[in-house]
Amino acid sequence: MPLLHISLRAGKPEAYRQAIFDGVYLALRETFDVPEDDQFMTITEHDPANFRYGASYLGVARSDDLVFIQITANDTRSVEQKKALFRRIADRLGESPGIRREDVFINLVEVARENWSLGLGVAQYA
Structure with a gap:
């Protein structure tokens, strides 16, 4: 049950988003x-x-097309799955809409399963 918050500079068309x-x-x-x-x-x-980033932090040459992707998910995945996710997101966004790998910034926030209510005021995973 991931929850995603994606941030980018304004001006990209709807199809891009x-x-x-x-x-x-x-x-x-x-x-x-x-x-x-x-x-x-x-x-x-x-x-x-209202959009600031380190243009070369850790030797990654970022541009104004940088996209921040924050994913909140259950703390149930292995390190290998996380690495695969990061690679696959960069691959897919490179294919469409054509974002450079350097401009795909991902942050995974892991939470315990009981920390979700998906509606009705119920903790569905608790």
Whole structure:
């Protein structure tokens, strides 16, 4: 049950943003075994004054096309699955909408299963 928050600079067309949703979702299905229709995602666009990044931190040459992807998910995946997810997201977003690997920034936040309520005020995984 991942929850995604995606941030990028404003100005990309809707098809570009939808391709990000689709690519990340498919990568999650392929590497984290996320069920069909388990899609809870937002994209937030920022003007240049409200979007800052290290252009070369850790030797990665980032551009203004940088996309921040924060994924909150259950703490149940192996290190190998996490690495596979990161690679697959970068691959898929490179294919469509054409984002350079250097511009795919991913942060995985892991939580205990009981920390979710998917509606109705019920802790479905507890």
